Amino acid sequence: MRPDQPKYKTSDEVDFVIVGSGAAGGILAKELSTNGFRVVVLEQGPYLTEADFTHNEVKVLGEDLLTNHPKLQPNTFRKTPDEKAKPQRALVYGRLVGGTSVHFTANFWRFHEIDFVERSKIGPIAGTNFADWPITYADLEPYYTKVEWEIGVSGLAGASPFDPPRSKPYPMPPLPVKSSGVIFERAARQLGWHPFPAPMAILSQPRPGRSACVNCGFCLAFGCEVGAKSSSLVAAIRVAEKTGRCEIRPNSYVHRIELDAKGRATGAVYFDENRNVHLQKAKTVIVSANGAETPRLLLLSANKQFPNGLANSSGLVGKNLMFNSSGISLGVFEHPLNDYKGFAVSRILHDFYELDPQKVGFYGGGGLDARFDATPIGFAMGSLPPGTPLWGKGFKDTLAHNFTRTMEVFSHATSLPLETNSFSLDPDLKDAWGLPALRLTYKDHPDDLKVARWLNDRGLELLDAAGAQKKWSFPIEEQQFGVHLLGTCRMGNDPKTSVINRDHCTHDVKNLFLCDGSSLVTSGRGQPTMTIEALAFRAADRITEAAKRGDLA
Amino acid sequence: MTNDLSRRNFLLQGCTSISAIWVSTHWPALLSAAKHARESSQSAAAKLEFFTPEQAVEIDAITSRIIPTDETPGAHEAGVVYFIDRALITFAVDDQKTYREGLPELQSRTREIFPAVEKFSAATSEQQDEILHSFDEDQPPSRRPYRPRAAAKTFFETLRMHTIIAFLLDPDSGGDPKGLGWKVIGREREHMFQPPFGYYDKDYPGWQPPSGQADKTKS
Numbered sequence: 001m002r003p004d005q006p007k008y009k010t011s012d013e014v015d016f017v018i019v020g021s022g023a024a025g026g027i028l029a030k031e032l033s034t035n036g037f038r039v040v041v042l043e044q045g046p047y048l049t050e051a052d053f054t055h056n057e058v059k060v061l062g063e064d065l066l067t068n069h070p071k072l073q074p075n076t077f078r079k080t081p082d083e084k085a086k087p088q089r090a091l092v093y094g095r096l097v098g099g100t101s102v103h104f105t106a107n108f109w110r111f112h113e114i115d116f117v118e119r120s121k122i123g124p125i126a127g128t129n130f131a132d133w134p135i136t137y138a139d140l141e142p143y144y145t146k147v148e149w150e151i152g153v154s155g156l157a158g159a160s161p162f163d164p165p166r167s168k169p170y171p172m173p174p175l176p177v178k179s180s181g182v183i184f185e186r187a188a189r190q191l192g193w194h195p196f197p198a199p200m201a202i203l204s205q206p207r208p209g210r211s212a213c214v215n216c217g218f219c220l221a222f223g224c225e226v227g228a229k230s231s232s233l234v235a236a237i238r239v240a241e242k243t244g245r246c247e248i249r250p251n252s253y254v255h256r257i258e259l260d261a262k263g264r265a266t267g268a269v270y271f272d273e274n275r276n277v278h279l280q281k282a283k284t285v286i287v288s289a290n291g292a293e294t295p296r297l298l299l300l301s302a303n304k305q306f307p308n309g310l311a312n313s314s315g316l317v318g319k320n321l322m323f324n325s326s327g328i329s330l331g332v333f334e335h336p337l338n339d340y341k342g343f344a345v346s347r348i349l350h351d352f353y354e355l356d357p358q359k360v361g362f363y364g365g366g367g368l369d370a371r372f373d374a375t376p377i378g379f380a381m382g383s384l385p386p387g388t389p390l391w392g393k394g395f396k397d398t399l400a401h402n403f404t405r406t407m408e409v410f411s412h413a414t415s416l417p418l419e420t421n422s423f424s425l426d427p428d429l430k431d432a433w434g435l436p437a438l439r440l441t442y443k444d445h446p447d448d449l450k451v452a453r454w455l456n457d458r459g460l461e462l463l464d465a466a467g468a469q470k471k472w473s474f475p476i477e478e479q480q481f482g483v484h485l486l487g488t489c490r491m492g493n494d495p496k497t498s499v500i501n502r503d504h505c506t507h508d509v510k511n512l513f514l515c516d517g518s519s520l521v522t523s524g525r526g527q528p529t530m531t532i533e534a535l536a537f538r539a540a541d542r543i544t545e546a547a548k549r550g551d552l553a
Numbered sequence: 554m555t556n557d558l559s560r561r562n563f564l565l566q567g568c569t570s571i572s573a574i575w576v577s578t579h580w581p582a583l584l585s586a587a588k589h590a591r592e593s594s595q596s597a598a599a600k601l602e603f604f605t606p607e608q609a610v611e612i613d614a615i616t617s618r619i620i621p622t623d624e625t626p627g628a629h630e631a632g633v634v635y636f637i638d639r640a641l642i643t644f645a646v647d648d649q650k651t652y653r654e655g656l657p658e659l660q661s662r663t664r665e666i667f668p669a670v671e672k673f674s675a676a677t678s679e680q681q682d683e684i685l686h687s688f689d690e691d692q693p694p695s696r697r698p699y700r701p702r703a704a705a706k707t708f709f710e711t712l713r714m715h716t717i718i719a720f721l722l723d724p725d726s727g728g729d730p731k732g733l734g735w736k737v738i739g740r741e742r743e744h745m746f747q748p749p750f751g752y753y754d755k756d757y758p759g760w761q762p763p764s765g766q767a768d769k770t771k772s
Contacts, residue, residue, distance in 0.1 A: 054726050056727050057718070159760070176748040176750075177754050179750055179753035179754045183753050197760060215746040215750070216745060217744070218744075336739065336752055337750070337751040341746040341751075342750060376721040381717060391620070392618060392682065393623065396621060396625075396627070400625065403740060404738070404751070
């Protein structure tokens with residue numbers, strides 16, 4: 001199934017070494033190798049394929065088959081910088097070839113025009129680093145289209161009156177509607193809102209080597225066994241491999257970027273699976289290790305010239321972390337929805353994407369989606385209404401009745417960038433390789449909690465209008481744990497207030513590029529992967545041009 | 554003790570207390586999710602590897618109160634005790650101590666509450682429930698976020714989680730090969746479905762733009 005790859009020697013100075021093979025790294029590998037460059041991708045996780053994926057919840061959720069393992073890579077957490085951080089799992093990300101795109105929900109909303117210029121529109125917000133992006137929606141639009149067509153996104157153009165302009169329709173129709181989607185659509189219209197078919201990075205029609213979705217029901221948190229989920233693994237890495245110029249090197253844990261005396265990056269230092277250390281030489285280094293591991297790698301690469309971390313003259317590496325705020329409301333209906341069949345989401349709405357702070361009293365906005373994403377064990381452990389007995393006949397009866405009759409309204413919302421919210425190196429805790437562990441410092445801005453609660457109330461309102469027999473919500477509390485890892489090496493024009501420029505080059509090292517969730521300036525409304533991938537396509541164009549001009553030599 | 558609002562934490566953090574080495578039958582290579590082969594290895598499950606036969610009778614009795622048998626099958630029919638027995642020498646090896654210490658404690662609690670009853674399995678169903686309630690009242694209050702931690706889990710909490718896992722793990726990837734748990738909750742055993750999926754989408758007429766909203770999809 002895997003085409004032959006080149007095997008580059010570590011001493012062979014390739015054109016690009018890319019750290020990470022996820023949403024951004026996979027696309028950069030595809031684009032740069034297609035453009036004729038010699039590329040090595042260093043991925044800390046294993047190379048798993050469809051044959052390795054399973055519906056075993058113990059393996060996938062309990063043992064982190066696809067994700068970072070808390071025993072090998074422990075974390076610490078604290079709310080504010082004056083506290084001592086305590087060991088606590090702080091994040092989950094995909095740790096395998098394809099990264100988090102292997103197990104994500106695949107909600108693929110574009111950011112709207114407002115997301116890039118919101119600071120100019122509503123003004124500063126005290127105590128935050130709220131800022132405009134150095135690029136606009138128009139700069140990114142062609143690349144959103146590229147994601148939809150090249151990676152594979154199903155959806156219906158023009159179905160939402162709030163959609164930003166687009167140059168092309170979707171390449172394939174939306175996925176079939178689920179019962180949760182029909183309930184959501186009818187109730188939302190009754191309330192005067194504008195539901196529409198969810199754009200999803202899941203195939204509704206087959207593509208070469210990939211099946212259309214078979215609605216197996218093990219989607220969020222699981223790897224797709226038929227290649228229908230448009231992960232970097234199936235949609236980008238395999239294209240890169242076919243060029244014959246790209247080597248994917250799994251089980252390669254990069255922990256240092258080397259610089260020469262002139263301050264240029266010379267390559268990436270990594271542990272192989274036997275914990276032997278190598279330096280892969282490269283003309284240019286691109287880090288796409290995610291919004292936690294990218295800043296960690298820069299901090300681990302501190303040297304004489306950059307005592308506070310590589311490319312960290314701004315002091316902002318690891319800071320301005322945004323998780324997106326969210327809320328979940330659940331409803332139980334009279335008849336079976338059987339929403340366990342299929343992917344998670346079939347209908348969404350964007351009526352509340354941009355709330356007026358003057359009217360609601362806080363900054364923010366977001367979207368709602370109709371979903372069911374629980375697999376049987378997870379459902380039994382955590383999706384029954386409050387007050388249900390934990391065991392015995394009452395437990396069994398409620399479980400048996402509710403499993404087929406439950407749906408969720410998930411609200412996704414903004415997070416404000418705060419300098420104190422960050423990933424940094426823990427001074428004490430080490431990972432299994434002896435490297436400093438990630439320390440999370442996080443406390444939601446009050447507006448993040450307000451917008452999440454406001455949107456969640458709309459979710460409850462919708463479930464009421466839909467005639468749910470029972471409805472309830474998970475409490476919305478300050479987050480201590482993240483899966484959207486955004487903003488930690490933000491882009492900007494001013495080297496004092498950003499880490500990378502508009503073309504993803506670090507302000508401090510001219511042949512070092514960063515591209516992943518860390519690049520984002522604002523959080524969007526809760527669905528970052530589409531934008532991360534559009535940024536990666538755009539970065540690949542900009543990097544290719546720079547390389548051809550000789551700027552990277 | 555009632556359900557807490559925990560599912561997001563469960564999904565996001567994973568059920569970390571059941572981590573360790575899982576050595577189930579190797580999963581066959583798949584071309585399609587529709588071809589999930591039935592795992593047959595569990596027909597040999599009647600052999601105990603961790604519990605003594607006497608302990609297994611007690612575990613079976615406890616798990617049968619957690620998911621009781623009524624008009625539909627419960628933990629007993631699903632062979633939960635055999636799954637847990639195998640779990641304790643595979644993925645749940647870290648929980649052996651919890652069982653070794655927890656079961657005798659439960660038996661002394663049984664005799665404490667009902668001096669005439671020699672062991673849990675000899676108690677009536679009502680007595681058994683009363684004994685188990687005496688454990689779940691020790692647990693922290695409900696509505697706390699669910700944060701599974703191996704070390705902090707009580708015997709009863711561990712056993713409850715293992716019972717649910719045994720009852721509901723995909724029957725074709727290591728769960729009860731009879732698939733009784735999935736039958737009880739109404740989860741069809743297939744891994745490939747076609748719409749309509751449920752009651753509310755079966756008569757859906759197809760996407761229609763709302764009245765008053767211009768149809769921009771043609772542009």
